[in-house]
Amino acid sequence: MRTATPPPxxxxxxxxxxxxxxxxxxxxxxxxxxxxxxxSFTAGCARRIPTEALRQYIDNQMGEAA
Structure with missing residues (x-):
């Protein structure tokens, strides 16, 4: 039986x-x-936030809360 791998x-x-x-x-x-x-960056006229940027923001917020 083959298990499906989740998408990245x-x-x-x-x-x-x-x-x-x-x-x-x-x-x-x-x-x-x-x-x-x-x-963030823009792709055409669409704003995109890299997942790593979101992770860094959360890490920064956690550091400030400590």
Missing amino acids: PPAALTVPEVMTALRLSRSKVYDLLRTNQLK
């Missing part, structure tokens, strides 16, 4: 995906992007 996580997330992951509003996510607390 996406390399970059959309703003709505980050909103869901962090349980934040759209305006708060854009505030984080505008203040460079969360790194």
Whole structure:
């Protein structure tokens, strides 16, 4: 019997995906992007947040909370 391997996580997330992951509003996510607390790039006219940037943001927040 063959088990299916799960797909790899996406390399970059959309703003709505980050909103869901962090349980934040759209305006708060854009505030984080505008203040460079969360790194991003544009692909055409679409904003994308690398999963590593999200991980770094969370790590930074955890470090500040300690």
